[in-house]
Amino acid sequence: MRGLRRNVTHPVTMRAVHALIAAHWRGLALVCVIAVTAQFLSEHYGGPAMLFALLIGMAFNFLAHDPATEPGVGLASRDVLRLGVALLGLRIAFSDIAALGLTNIEAILGLIVLTILMATLMARPAGRSWHYGALTGGAVAICGASAALAISAVLPKTRISERDTLLTVVAVTTLSTVAMVAYPVLFAALGFDHRQAGFLIGATIHDVAQVVGAGYSVSEAAGDTATIVKLMRVAMLPVVLVALMMVLRSEAGSKRITLPWFLVAFIALVAVANFMALPATLMDAAGFISRACLLVAVAALGVKTSLADMRDVGLAKVLVILGATFGLLLMAITYVGILT
Numbered sequence: 001m002r003g004l005r006r007n008v009t010h011p012v013t014m015r016a017v018h019a020l021i022a023a024h025w026r027g028l029a030l031v032c033v034i035a036v037t038a039q040f041l042s043e044h045y046g047g048p049a050m051l052f053a054l055l056i057g058m059a060f061n062f063l064a065h066d067p068a069t070e071p072g073v074g075l076a077s078r079d080v081l082r083l084g085v086a087l088l089g090l091r092i093a094f095s096d097i098a099a100l101g102l103t104n105i106e107a108i109l110g111l112i113v114l115t116i117l118m119a120t121l122m123a124r125p126a127g128r129s130w131h132y133g134a135l136t137g138g139a140v141a142i143c144g145a146s147a148a149l150a151i152s153a154v155l156p157k158t159r160i161s162e163r164d165t166l167l168t169v170v171a172v173t174t175l176s177t178v179a180m181v182a183y184p185v186l187f188a189a190l191g192f193d194h195r196q197a198g199f200l201i202g203a204t205i206h207d208v209a210q211v212v213g214a215g216y217s218v219s220e221a222a223g224d225t226a227t228i229v230k231l232m233r234v235a236m237l238p239v240v241l242v243a244l245m246m247v248l249r250s251e252a253g254s255k256r257i258t259l260p261w262f263l264v265a266f267i268a269l270v271a272v273a274n275f276m277a278l279p280a281t282l283m284d285a286a287g288f289i290s291r292a293c294l295l296v297a298v299a300a301l302g303v304k305t306s307l308a309d310m311r312d313v314g315l316a317k318v319l320v321i322l323g324a325t326f327g328l329l330l331m332a333i334t335y336v337g338i339l340t
Helices: 002-045 049-059 070-091 094-098 102-123 130-143 145-154 162-189 194-204 208-218 220-235 237-251 261-275 280-303 307-311 315-339
Strands: none
Touching (some): 002 049, 002 070, 070 220, 102 194, 102 220, 102 315, 130 162, 130 237, 145 162, 145 237, 145 280, 162 194, 194 208, 194 220, 194 315
């Protein structure tokens, strides 16, 4: 009977797998090709790969609702995105964060909280709910495009549209690129030493890649400091996500909080990375897969957004992101200039 049962269920299972692949492979192939193209352009001509992926993806918006590609594009913008966010947990090392010292850790936490609150307060005059402020403020305060994608995954779709998410990703990626060039010059002109400049770069630039580029353009010491400070900000992503979910549950009148699988996986991988000795090759592979997943997800998000939609986003939404960015910069400069 056991053998007969296996023979009966196996074909059904295989048909389900084949149906799943048949439904999604075209859309996944599309966004993967876009992601590879974006990475090629980034490596050979400069500029952030995520921005290229967004722009190229938007050129293929006519395929967003095609029955052949829509399921795969949706899978990439949802599940592939969450896998990429989960794998970020392997990058967090408690020993590196502890090396910052308690005062600097407290300062980074304060900057994150104040930046999110600032964006939330600015969202209302811009005609948006606090949800948009949390999305943009979290992206600015934590880790740019990655944080924007993770936060949008837990916010209700009735409050945050994919257009809002795309705008945030485009804005923080563009601002990060500008900051990568401008901030080292600015901090040198203000008379900060390499350690202080590294702290400021890590505390204010949105995306990890641009932090690394800006930090090591100053010096190795500045680059090391900037990277550690940035990873401290990344480590706060699950904390912010849980806090948002608590507020959302309270807003909905519910006391139960169900953590999404990618957040549980993020926390579990942080524990694995810090309490187990993992091979360097495995860590490198996980980092590559995480970056690839996020790039593919951004490409999918681009495919799902039309230029006509982006034309109507409104200046006020952009000003929220700019305000949060410059507010974070001024607060960080004030902290370093007065207290360090």
